Amino acid sequence: MGGVEEVVHSCLSVGESAVADEAQQRGADALERDVTELAASPLSDRRIEQLFSMAASWNYCFRGDETARAFVERINITCRQWKEIYGRVPAEADAAWASQDVVAELRDMLATCARSASADLACRLLLRIRIANFVPVEFFARVRCERVASRLALGEEPLSSLEFLASAAGSTSN
Template sequence: MERFSSFDFGLSGLLSLFHEDWSQVGGVEEVVFSYLSVGEAVVADEAQRKEAAALGRDVAELADSCLSDGSIEMLFSMSTSGNYRFEDDETGRTLLSRIGKTCRSWQETYGCVPAEADAAWSSQEVLNEVCDVISSTPLRLPGEFCSHFGSGVAELRDALDACARSASADLAFRLLLRIHLANFIPVEYAAWVRYENIASKLAFGEFLLSSLEFLSADADCG
């Protein structure tokens, strides 16, 4: 079964919009609507409705997971290279609630379809492989990560592992790729080979993993 999109999608795709100038779009709700934009159309096509479904499922699975709010905040911050900052009383689950509510509002207007699913994507085999790369892939974190969180790569690995085991291995792997991309973390050759294998098993589109090829150039990957 092929995915509905050749690019990143769901929560990891949305996080790419929280770049350096994201606040010029508006608040979180405006960013979500921008991500799910139908442009000048009055109706959404099937792919757009599937995108909303994927986003809603990612949010629900992460909110219902065993991750602490602090771990969710770590994943958001690392996936946006620190461009999303939690302030005042906002927590990881508060943010997820805002995203989920906005997504449901969009669906009420443009229609709702089930999120894509395939037994292979949630298999024990995929879970084991994702958890293994999370634990073993070299991750050279930017220095500001440690100064901001007072922690390092071990805590990030723990958060991603918990995401894979109690939310979704699919989401955890996409977040790992997003963290590489957002922070320009190199992908070593051995890791790239394993990433390709997992991406194939998860039926990711051709542009999701290939967007990281420039990070693996020194290892002659791609």
């Protein structure tokens, strides 16, 4: 029940998880591929409407000026939006995050930010990038970050984020 977008999100539900698992991502890919192929098919809008209505046990009725291809495009857009939100690979599972090239590029971007904008902004961005992607912080890195955060008077929030990331790394003390 609900609008097209709500139904798509319900079908692709990730529950309480922030990221879709592999099976859910494959499901989203398959749905997106199916509606794209259907929209590109030689079937008339009327035939696509009939197929969808039958597949939905007649629980969805096309109304007004909504065409089947417009309906299919709404599903396609919702799939793409869902994938942007839930289809990403968490940083800790993505080998690219650990590559020297990515680390060097991130370091360069943050160094440029620290020089051209402000050091405290660069520090906050680094912390936010790590917390948003659940990238663990090892004990010694945490100690260095706490010193920098303290010198920059960044407040309690970045320090609690560091605590969380350090506990995610399994290194709460040394």
